[in-house]
Amino acid sequence: MAAFLGIAAGTVIPLVGKEIIDGPVAHGDRGALLPLGLLALGLGVAEAVLTFVRRWSQAGPVLGLEAAIRDDLYRHLQRLPMSFHDEWQSGQLLSRATTDLSTIRRFLGFGVLFLIMNILQLTAVVIVLLRTYWPLGLLVTASAVPVVALSLRFEKRYIRVSRQVQDQQGDLATLVEEAAVGIRTIKAFGRRRHLYGVFDEAASELRRTALGKVRLSSRFFTFLEVIPNLTLAMVLLFGAVAVGAGALTLGTLVAFTTFVLQLVWPVASLGYILAMGQEAMTAADRVTEVLDTTPEITDPAITDTRVAGGPYVIERQEKRRRRRSRGRGHLRFEGVEFRFPGADRPVLRDVRLEVRPGETVAVVGATGSGKTTLTSLVPRLRDVTGGRVTIDGRDVRDLTLPSLRAMVATAFEEPTLFSMSVRENVTLGRAEATDREIREALEITQATFVHDLPWGLDTRIGEQGMSLSGGQRQRLALARAILAGPRVLVLDDTLSALDVETEALVEEALRRVLADATGLIVAHRASTVLLADRVALLSEGSITSVGRHADLLSAVPEYRALLAQDADLDPERALR
Numbered sequence: 001m002a003a004f005l006g007i008a009a010g011t012v013i014p015l016v017g018k019e020i021i022d023g024p025v026a027h028g029d030r031g032a033l034l035p036l037g038l039l040a041l042g043l044g045v046a047e048a049v050l051t052f053v054r055r056w057s058q059a060g061p062v063l064g065l066e067a068a069i070r071d072d073l074y075r076h077l078q079r080l081p082m083s084f085h086d087e088w089q090s091g092q093l094l095s096r097a098t099t100d101l102s103t104i105r106r107f108l109g110f111g112v113l114f115l116i117m118n119i120l121q122l123t124a125v126v127i128v129l130l131r132t133y134w135p136l137g138l139l140v141t142a143s144a145v146p147v148v149a150l151s152l153r154f155e156k157r158y159i160r161v162s163r164q165v166q167d168q169q170g171d172l173a174t175l176v177e178e179a180a181v182g183i184r185t186i187k188a189f190g191r192r193r194h195l196y197g198v199f200d201e202a203a204s205e206l207r208r209t210a211l212g213k214v215r216l217s218s219r220f221f222t223f224l225e226v227i228p229n230l231t232l233a234m235v236l237l238f239g240a241v242a243v244g245a246g247a248l249t250l251g252t253l254v255a256f257t258t259f260v261l262q263l264v265w266p267v268a269s270l271g272y273i274l275a276m277g278q279e280a281m282t283a284a285d286r287v288t289e290v291l292d293t294t295p296e297i298t299d300p301a302i303t304d305t306r307v308a309g310g311p312y313v314i315e316r317q318e319k320r321r322r323r324r325s326r327g328r329g330h331l332r333f334e335g336v337e338f339r340f341p342g343a344d345r346p347v348l349r350d351v352r353l354e355v356r357p358g359e360t361v362a363v364v365g366a367t368g369s370g371k372t373t374l375t376s377l378v379p380r381l382r383d384v385t386g387g388r389v390t391i392d393g394r395d396v397r398d399l400t401l402p403s404l405r406a407m408v409a410t411a412f413e414e415p416t417l418f419s420m421s422v423r424e425n426v427t428l429g430r431a432e433a434t435d436r437e438i439r440e441a442l443e444i445t446q447a448t449f450v451h452d453l454p455w456g457l458d459t460r461i462g463e464q465g466m467s468l469s470g471g472q473r474q475r476l477a478l479a480r481a482i483l484a485g486p487r488v489l490v491l492d493d494t495l496s497a498l499d500v501e502t503e504a505l506v507e508e509a510l511r512r513v514l515a516d517a518t519g520l521i522v523a524h525r526a527s528t529v530l531l532a533d534r535v536a537l538l539s540e541g542s543i544t545s546v547g548r549h550a551d552l553l554s555a556v557p558e559y560r561a562l563l564a565q566d567a568d569l570d571p572e573r574a575l576r
């Protein structure tokens with residue numbers, strides 16, 4: 001409303017001017033000058049106030065919209081499965097969540113409104129011009145033809161080049177991120193110059209594309225500046241002739257030229273606005289590419305019509321069932337197959353394995369044999385492509401994700417700590433854990449070193465906090481998994497960075513935890529294998545043997561070969 005009224009006020013001002021020139025000025029009537037002058041002044045002030053109201057009332061909703069889309073995008077990114085994140089560069093996601101959304105906001109906050117206002121102003125002024133003196137009005141209207149034709153051509157080319165710039169910005173963000181995360185490796189290998197070269201090449205490429213974009217838009221913008229000014233010159237020329245011939249009053253000509261001058265900005269700014277629109281459109285495309293990706297790993301579809309209330313009811317039922325059957329956690333892999341998207345061979349084939357409640361099974365296999373992939377199927381970080389994984393007889397795909405993930409906790413080999421306090425990091429799986437429970441979990445994992453940190457449990461660690469050693473990080477990640485109090489505990493080679501002594505202490509304490517849970521442990525070392533009741537040998541994608549460690553050691557040569565390098569196992573070597 002403020003915008004419309006502003007345009008109306010702005011359009012009336014030249015008409016008042018015309019009245020002043022043709023009335024008081026032409027007839028020397030000073031008395032009428034004052035009210036008309038005050039009217040023009042009043043209209044000017046009203047236009048200014050309305051501009052302020054427009055900007056003020058528009059900023060809030062537009063910024064709110066940007067924040068809402070950003071939230072949606074973040075929430076969606078977290079719902080997307082591992083396979084999505086495997087494929088997408090993090091820099092691309094980063095640039096979409098930041099730069100692209102700001103581009104959309106700028107267009108919605110500024111461009112859209114000006115686009116509507118300019119079109120309205122153009123239409124209003126053209127109508128007034130045609131009514132004031134139609135031959136000149138027609139001349140002004142005709143000047144729109146080349147503007148429209150060129151805008152359409154410009155649009156197609158600009159879309160292409162602005163998409164290219166935005167994609168290259170995403171690539172550049174990825175390079176910066178990788179350089180920051182991998183700085184240790186880069187320095188250690190003395191590859192600073194080399195990586196600088198790679199970055200410089202990408203940055204120069206972006207510069208070249210951006211320059212091409214500027215060249216394209218400047219040609220267009222110049223053209224848009226020239227057309228209205230050329231029209232103005234023609235209006236002045238033909239208008240002067242018309243005034244000379246007595247077909248037009250001087251006041252009308254002055255009003256006319258003021259109107260045409262008023263058109264210069266809307267036409268010239270059309271270029272910027274269209275360019276902004278194209279950028280916003282490609283940015284929106286990039287954002288919707290992410291938003292339109294459907295998460296493949298979702299809660300089960302509610303086909304049971306008796307369950308009114310949907311997932312919440314299922315969730316409640318499951319909680320009740322879990323309370324009743326506390327302590328269970330019967331894990332079974334039933335003919336499981338897993339194939340990475342696009343891969344020609346499956347990584348896992350016909351995997352059959354049973355882990356009974358309270359039992360711990362170690363998975364041993366050559367590197368790259370699929371151990372991590374196998375463990376990721378339990379909390380549905382990935383979904384099986386054949387067969388099924390069940391917990392207490394129920395397919396994990398039939399459980400809601402929150403209840404499944406409350407049931408299964410995983411500690412990974414490469415532990416991720418977030419830029420939060422030790423407490424927040426450790427209680428990630430169970431926010432309501434008490435200090436006593438946290439202390440116990442830290443004691444089990446021999447992670448009491450945190451009490452010596454400057455602010456104890458409240459010390460900020462992770463990417464932007466205190467640096468911790470690999471072993472310290474692993475122990476915190478393990479404490480996190482234990483504190484979650486899962487029915488199924490998955491440890492993916494979690495103790496690999498610990499020294500022998502600490503490992504022994506952790507293992508001793510772990511034995512108590514594992515006695516109450518179902519354990520699946522990926523193991524490379526004999527000492528870790530000894531934590532388990534049984535061992536499963538994963539070979540070429542399937543479980544080829546299952547049994548007690550000592551039995552497999554004596555009966556299965558492949559198993560022996562895998563663990564023989566471990567001095568503990570080979571007394572002769574240990575003595576040597």
Ligand SMILES: Nc1ncnc2c1ncn2[C@@H]1O[C@H](COP(=O)(O)OP(=O)(O)OP(=O)(O)O)[C@@H](O)[C@H]1O
Pocket residue numbers: 086340343347365366367368369370371372373374
């Ligand atoms: N995202 C992925 N896309 C395609 N193939 C993958 C992907 N991740 C892993 N692989 C392949 O799947 C196989 C199994 O990988 P996995 O990480 O499960 O092995 P692993 O037994 O845990 O190895 P390690 O002992 O070295 O940790 C490997 O050959 C690997 O190259």
